[in-house]
Structures are given as structure tokens and as C-alpha cells.
Amino acid sequence: MTFVTGQNDFPDQTRLSLAEPRDFFALLKPRVMSLVVLTALAGMMLSPAPVHPVLAFASLLAIAVGAGASGALNMWYDADIDALMTRTKTRPVPSGRVAAGEALSFGLVLSALSVFTLGIMSNWLAASLLAFTIFFYAVIYTMWLKRWTPQNIVIGGAAGAFPPVVGCAAVTGSVSIESIVLFAIIFIWTPPHFWALALVKSDEYARAGVPMMPNAKGERRTRIEILIYSILLAPVGVLPWAMGFASIVYGVIAVAGGAGMIWYAWRVLRDTEGANARKASMSLFGFSILYLFALFLTIVAENGPAQMLVRAFGAVFG
Amino acid sequence: MEGSFVVNDTQGDQPKGAHEPGRRLTPEEAKSRRSRNVAIALGICFLIALFYVVTIVKLGVGIVVRPSI
Numbered sequence: 001m002t003f004v005t006g007q008n009d010f011p012d013q014t015r016l017s018l019a020e021p022r023d024f025f026a027l028l029k030p031r032v033m034s035l036v037v038l039t040a041l042a043g044m045m046l047s048p049a050p051v052h053p054v055l056a057f058a059s060l061l062a063i064a065v066g067a068g069a070s071g072a073l074n075m076w077y078d079a080d081i082d083a084l085m086t087r088t089k090t091r092p093v094p095s096g097r098v099a100a101g102e103a104l105s106f107g108l109v110l111s112a113l114s115v116f117t118l119g120i121m122s123n124w125l126a127a128s129l130l131a132f133t134i135f136f137y138a139v140i141y142t143m144w145l146k147r148w149t150p151q152n153i154v155i156g157g158a159a160g161a162f163p164p165v166v167g168c169a170a171v172t173g174s175v176s177i178e179s180i181v182l183f184a185i186i187f188i189w190t191p192p193h194f195w196a197l198a199l200v201k202s203d204e205y206a207r208a209g210v211p212m213m214p215n216a217k218g219e220r221r222t223r224i225e226i227l228i229y230s231i232l233l234a235p236v237g238v239l240p241w242a243m244g245f246a247s248i249v250y251g252v253i254a255v256a257g258g259a260g261m262i263w264y265a266w267r268v269l270r271d272t273e274g275a276n277a278r279k280a281s282m283s284l285f286g287f288s289i290l291y292l293f294a295l296f297l298t299i300v301a302e303n304g305p306a307q308m309l310v311r312a313f314g315a316v317f318g
Numbered sequence: 319m320e321g322s323f324v325v326n327d328t329q330g331d332q333p334k335g336a337h338e339p340g341r342r343l344t345p346e347e348a349k350s351r352r353s354r355n356v357a358i359a360l361g362i363c364f365l366i367a368l369f370y371v372v373t374i375v376k377l378g379v380g381i382v383v384r385p386s387i
Contacts, residue, residue, distance in 0.1 A: 016343060016347040016350075016351060017347075017350065017351075017354075018346055018347060018350045019350060019354065020350055020353055020354070021353055021354060021356075021357035024354075024357075052375055054371055054372060054375045055372065055375060055376075058368055058372055061368075120372075121372055
């Protein structure tokens, strides 16, 4: 049987997309999503309000998808500069596996879906905060700050710091001081974390025209600011214990981790030439990831699963 | 028929599911489109299940309380 249809709507279409589901999953920046899930979970667990485990899971999923959606929008907009850097040129859009339009549509659809799902599952304050987080990362950071100022990741770091606040709002319907402290930890952690990598990839950022601190203000100033932010981070990281919503175990880990951050930042300031400089920067970069995961994993472990089960029992049967 | 195109859906050598107007899909195109469709189907099924379960949870014990007529 042969169907004859109307006007040809696809005169220029020569090939269909070869993108696989894993390419779209890569658009979500899964490693960033894992950090978002952990920090949002910590924000949820610090909240005293009882929460049903199914609603908590659904809210966490919505927050993770929202973060992933902002990652897809970032990859859509930054495809031109991603193609110029070795670290990012294999991403789905610059490598040609996913068309730019597909990435944009994917990001927009998931953004809307995640925000409305969170609104329905929990409350509209949390959904509004998630929408603002996506907007801040995709528009304020990606489209504006990233190509304009070397303070891009300082201000833009707020986007990555919001998940604990969103997680807290999803459970309580309000923003607690505990979640703001977690926000502050991630916010101050972001500059030394990213600038350690930027020191190693400085030439690539310069070639792509991205004004990161090392290629815009110089490596010396970057190393000094890394140390300053690390010195600021150490006491802020201890705040959850000092304010009484984390145990002494957390306090010990935070003090040791904060000292480690300062030590590695000092090495970055000290070792400025050759292989030692690269090694010092990458050591700080790696340790900073370990530090943040350790802090938030401790908070999650301390508040669950025993306490979560008790609260979930109360939510289900109370 | 200028400005029109033809769709054949009975070509034996055409990859299954390949109905792109006016052209045949390559095996790679058909395979990737099928895998995307499967992923979308699974995603929709998961969402349906999630919304169903959340609805039941939000209704709580009220779901078994029926008004007497």
C-alpha cells in the first residue's frame, strides 16, 4: 500500500539523529547530579518535619532532574566553547551526537517537568526555588557571567549551592537556617574547587575566550584567592557542628577536612612551576571533591537511616 | 505530483519502524530511533507509576473511607 500525503515538510532533512539514550543522559551531567542528590538529601534530612519516604524520593528525583535539565541547557548554549576544550569536546553536542536543538528541547521539557512535578509532589515554594536555580545556572551563569567576568564561578556557584535549600523547602515548606549554612559551605567551596582545575586548563579557557581567573587576572592572584577561600571555608564547614545540628564526628571530619583544604591550597600557592604546580592543583581539585562528599555524606549518615525511618513511620502512620 | 512525497510502508528490506517520509532509514538510524523510543516509553511508564503512587500516598487512609449512600 502506498500513501500519498501533502506538502513535503522535510526538504532538507538528510539524516535522522543517531543519538542514543545514553547521549541524552550525558547531557544531564550525571556526576554533578550525584552531588545535587547528596546535598539536597542532606537539606531534607536536617529538617525536623516528618516526610513520607515516597514523597521524599519523588521530590529528590524532581530536584535531580531539574539540575540535569540546567546541565542540558548549559551544554546547548556552550557547545561552541565546549568544542574548543579537550575536557568538553567529547560532550554530546560538540561531538555531533546530539543536535543543539535537541539538547535545548530536552533541557526545556525537563525543566518544566521537574518544576511542576516538585510543585505537585511537595509545595510551590520548593518548585519556585528549583525554577530559580535552573534559571540562575542556565541564564545568569551560562549565558551572562561565564563569558563576561572572572568572578563567573564565584557568583554562579550559588546555583550549585541551592539544592540543600530546595530539599529543605520540599520537606518543610520553608527555608531553615541549617539549609542556609549548607548553602554557604557549597558556595565558598566552589571557587577553590573550580580554580584548581582552571589553573591546569588555563590555556584552554583562554583559547575558548572564557575569562576564568587564571587567564584573566593571572595565576598568582588565583593561587592567593584559592588560599583565601580555603581559609574561609574551613570554619564555615565546621558550622553545622558548632551550631548543634551535626555531631562531634562531623566536627572532627570538618576540622580535618578544612585543614586539608588549607594545606592543599598552600601547596598550590607554593608550587608554581612545572609538574609540581600541576600536581598541586589537581591534588586540591581531587581533595575538594572528597571534602564536600565527606561532609554531606556524614550529615546524611547521621540523620539516617534510623532517624529517617522513625520520621517516615510517623509520616505514614502518624 | 510536484511538492509532494510518498510514504511506502510495505518495503520488505526497510528496517522495522522506518517510516521517514520520502526516504529510507539506515539501520543505524532505525536502531537509535528505536532505542530512543524505548527510553521515552520507559520514562512515561515510570512517571505514570510515580504519579499513581504519590496520589495514593497523598490520599492516605482516606482512600479506603467511602461515603455511605
